[in-house]
Amino acid sequence: MSSETARPRAATIHDVAAAAGLSRGTVSRVINGEPYVSPEARAAVESAIVQVGYVPNTAARNLKTKRSGAIALVVHEPHSLFLEDPNIGAILLGTNSVLSQADYQLVTLIIDSPRDSDRVAEYLKGGFVDGVIIISARVQDPIGRAVAAIGIPAAFVGHPPGIEGIAYVGIDNVAAARAITERLLATGRRRVGMIASALDRDSGRDRLAGFREATGDLFDPELVVEFPLYSHSAGIEGMRQLLERAPDIEGVFAASDAIAAGALDVLRDAGRAVPADVGVVGFDDSAWALRCQPALSTVHQPAAGLGEAAARLVLDQIARAEIETGGTILDTSIVWRMSA
Amino acid sequence: MSSETARPRAATIHDVAAAAGLSRGTVSRVINGEPYVSPEARAAVESAIVQVGYVPNTAARNLKTKRSGAIALVVHEPHSLFLEDPNIGAILLGTNSVLSQADYQLVTLIIDSPRDSDRVAEYLKGGFVDGVIIISARVQDPIGRAVAAIGIPAAFVGHPPGIEGIAYVGIDNVAAARAITERLLATGRRRVGMIASALDRDSGRDRLAGFREATGDLFDPELVVEFPLYSHSAGIEGMRQLLERAPDIEGVFAASDAIAAGALDVLRDAGRAVPADVGVVGFDDSAWALRCQPALSTVHQPAAGLGEAAARLVLDQIARAEIETGGTILDTSIVWRMSA
DNA sequence: TTGTAGGCGTTATCAA
DNA sequence: TTGATAACGCCTACAA
Numbered sequence A, B: 001m002s003s004e005t006a007r008p009r010a011a012t013i014h015d016v017a018a019a020a021g022l023s024r025g026t027v028s029r030v031i032n033g034e035p036y037v038s039p040e041a042r043a044a045v046e047s048a049i050v051q052v053g054y055v056p057n058t059a060a061r062n063l064k065t066k067r068s069g070a071i072a073l074v075v076h077e078p079h080s081l082f083l084e085d086p087n088i089g090a091i092l093l094g095t096n097s098v099l100s101q102a103d104y105q106l107v108t109l110i111i112d113s114p115r116d117s118d119r120v121a122e123y124l125k126g127g128f129v130d131g132v133i134i135i136s137a138r139v140q141d142p143i144g145r146a147v148a149a150i151g152i153p154a155a156f157v158g159h160p161p162g163i164e165g166i167a168y169v170g171i172d173n174v175a176a177a178r179a180i181t182e183r184l185l186a187t188g189r190r191r192v193g194m195i196a197s198a199l200d201r202d203s204g205r206d207r208l209a210g211f212r213e214a215t216g217d218l219f220d221p222e223l224v225v226e227f228p229l230y231s232h233s234a235g236i237e238g239m240r241q242l243l244e245r246a247p248d249i250e251g252v253f254a255a256s257d258a259i260a261a262g263a264l265d266v267l268r269d270a271g272r273a274v275p276a277d278v279g280v281v282g283f284d285d286s287a288w289a290l291r292c293q294p295a296l297s298t299v300h301q302p303a304a305g306l307g308e309a310a311a312r313l314v315l316d317q318i319a320r321a322e323i324e325t326g327g328t329i330l331d332t333s334i335v336w337r338m339s340a
Numbered sequence C: 001t002t003g004t005a006g007g008c009g010t011t012a013t014c015a016a
Numbered sequence D: 001t002t003g004a005t006a007a008c009g010c011c012t013a014c015a016a
Helices: A013-020 A024-031 A039-052 A058-065 A086-101 A114-125 A142-150 A173-185 A202-218 A232-245 A257-269 A287-291 A303-320 B013-020 B024-031 B039-052 B058-065 B086-101 B114-125 B142-150 B173-185 B202-218 B232-245 B257-269 B287-291 B303-320
Strands: A070-076 A105-111 A131-135 A154-157 A167-171 A192-197 A224-227 A251-254 A279-281 A298-300 A327-330 A333-335 B070-076 B105-111 B131-135 B154-157 B167-171 B192-197 B224-227 B251-254 B279-281 B298-300 B327-330 B333-335
Touching: A013 A024, A013 A039, A024 A039, A058 B058, A070 A086, A070 A114, A070 A303, A086 A105, A086 A131, A086 A303, A086 B105, A086 B114, A105 A114, A105 B086, A105 B114, A114 A142, A114 B086, A114 B105, A131 A142, A131 A303, A142 A154, A154 A303, A167 A173, A167 A303, A173 A192, A173 A202, A173 A251, A173 A279, A173 A298, A173 A333, A192 A202, A192 A232, A192 A257, A202 A224, A224 A232, A232 A251, A232 A257, A251 A257, A257 A279, A257 A287, A303 A327, B013 B024, B013 B039, B024 B039, B070 B086, B070 B114, B070 B303, B086 B105, B086 B131, B086 B303, B105 B114, B114 B142, B131 B142, B131 B303, B142 B154, B154 B303, B167 B173, B167 B303, B173 B192, B173 B202, B173 B251, B173 B279, B173 B298, B173 B333, B192 B202, B192 B232, B192 B257, B224 B232, B232 B251, B232 B257, B251 B257, B257 B279, B257 B287, B303 B327
Parallel strands: A070 A105, A070 A131, A131 A154, A154 A167, A167 A327, A192 A224, A192 A251, A251 A279, B070 B105, B070 B131, B131 B154, B154 B167, B167 B327, B192 B224, B192 B251, B251 B279
Antiparallel strands: A105 B105, A298 A333, B298 B333
């Protein structure tokens, strides 16, 4: 490894002022694009800035203005899922696009251990960011409570039960699950089961609740299996269990597309034709859905839209200088393909 | 939406000092765990901190210490890929685990437009972070040049050509591609092609170079197709083209597992048996590899390890207060499964 | 239109 | 062991 010397002391407004032959006040005005600066002064300052290589010191600016121009997105997701959850990426991109246009810097913080959780809470308290968006929070998530306690402009994507006082944006998981289950039942199947998942989150709970509502008298607890994660492997294991418990099963609602993909693999190996013998529906309308064979009928979830809405919720609170609570619900739709 | 009042002015060291009946200097020493503080003073300060609800102001601290305790990870990835590249998540988690243990906060910055690129450069210059790790950079990536110009401790994951003066950690893509191609050839196939990709990055270029080296006299430009992204759809389109150009093709090296998965789908639809008729090998050893039918033979890439190594590279530069350059190469291995 | 100067909340140096 | 007291770099009244 070769090495170079450490970088020299950065130029300050003071240096610019000296180079331009003006006062620091005037330099500051130019930098912040304020009126009441003569064209000559502006030109002099601008060339002086280039000349001395001036870069504003954000720490000093933040100290003075009490703003950072940055907004955090906290992701709390277990290892395995983080690597493949299609929604996270879309939410991230949606959030970023809105913040980018408003000239805010999005900083994503990952929570992958209790230690991370504490450090992130410190970071949020520390004034590094003007607002925060939280995704993948669980019931009683400590970071949610920390955010509520700090009183920083915030928004959840999803709505973890047990945490109040923070705005949120989400979808109606109950209604969406009910709708797709009803659609599945409308194909004439009676023995319909569910591979449920993530019951420690609102999304997981609500999808199960919707399934239950839709099945009504047909509901059979034997036909419901539960797993902690929305993963492909949960689909594999879940479908195996279901097939064992009820060889006569006619339909399956998988709590996510990844789960549905796993279920389809098992059904194929078991020699069950889809949708002829068993109908399968998923949830998310992610990249998985189109890659399945047959293509998956599923619930379209506006993941990027959720990120955008959450970003707007936070920007709005910053603009109005007050914390808001309450929720925004975005629409979902059913995408009917070949799997049921 | 209900709303609450804006938060009140935060407590400062001054408040703590007043409540504890001590000077600000002593309070500061307690907060920073310095020696030469009497047990009584320490206790008084600690209870005063709780009493007034004191939280350190990071902007002020940064201004004074010129450190932020945060390190950035810049991700520059096109929309579609960001959503599914298995390596990004693993690198992220690896980086986070190392930084977390060193008590640094990882902040991930996404570049999704030229505007983002400029803002990120500003953010990095602004003193928000003490170091930066860059992944997915392209040839001549402006953010790479910006980082080099800033002179901040930095490390690339991968090694974009055309940018010097920044440390990097990567794998030997040429050697790995050569090795797996040789293994494919060792199964007795002569008409072997490649679905190449991402030739604007070192990884994409090098994998093609390795393929070429391994095929030697057998190399046939007709059997190489190129695509911009490491995507499933590139695999589909690429395999179709290859089949059209050379119906007698016996083997394919896909530049990534996702591409290989797409190729397998096309081969299945075309009625070609794998590995009997055509052998397929991939690259990454991602979740895709195990989900393929048949399971994919591929190159194992230590994605999390790359993230960890990059983090250490940056921490080391911070500790030694000097910028380093030069590279670290991590080992890859071949995972031979059923697809060839 | 420009200059002056106080202070944001910390840390760190120097006396006491 | 503790207490004053400068900075750190910037913004912003206020005065000129």
